[in-house]
Amino acid sequence: MAITADYVRQVFKGLESGDGAEFFAHVANDVDWIVEGTHPLAGHYHSKADFVAGTFAKLGKVLPKGTQLQVEHLLVKDDEAVVELHSLATAKNGMRFDNRYCWVCTFENNVITRVRAYLDSAMVAQLFEENPMSL
Structure with a gap:
């Protein structure tokens, strides 16, 4: 069964409200x-746990108040959604981390099973260069 734009927006509401678990x-x-x-x-x-450890956990060490991800645009076709997002965040050193993202998501049975994510690599590199992670 194909997903709808309304369903995808509902799924992403958790990220917009800061509720990653949702x-x-x-x-x-x-x-x-x-x-x-x-x-x-x-x-x-290759797993949700690995993704969270490799991304959100690392970001949490350099963005003390986390990041707010907001959906800007959405395109849905069959079981795929292309979701454009932007983040609003401030790093430990005061650097603004207002990045832009594009996630190409595949859904199976209303669950995200595959994602290809694109973002500003130079901004991420600068974030971690200027804000070394504490051990």
Whole structure:
């Protein structure tokens, strides 16, 4: 069954309100998530736990108040959604981390099973260069 734009917006409401757990409840445990680019968050993650550890957990160490992700545009066809987002955040050193993202999401049975994520690699690299993660 095809997903709808309204359903995808509802799934992403958790990220917009800062409730990551609500969003990740709609992501398969064995999600295949690729973060494109050449920066500390880039990689091919084969599970929800690996993705969270490799991205959100790292960001949490350099963005003390987290990041707010807001959906800007959405395109849905069959079981795929292309979601454009932007973030509003401030790093430990005061650097603004207002990044832009494009996530190409595949849904199966109303759950996200695959994602290809694109973002500003240079901004992510600068974020981690200027805000080293504490051990």
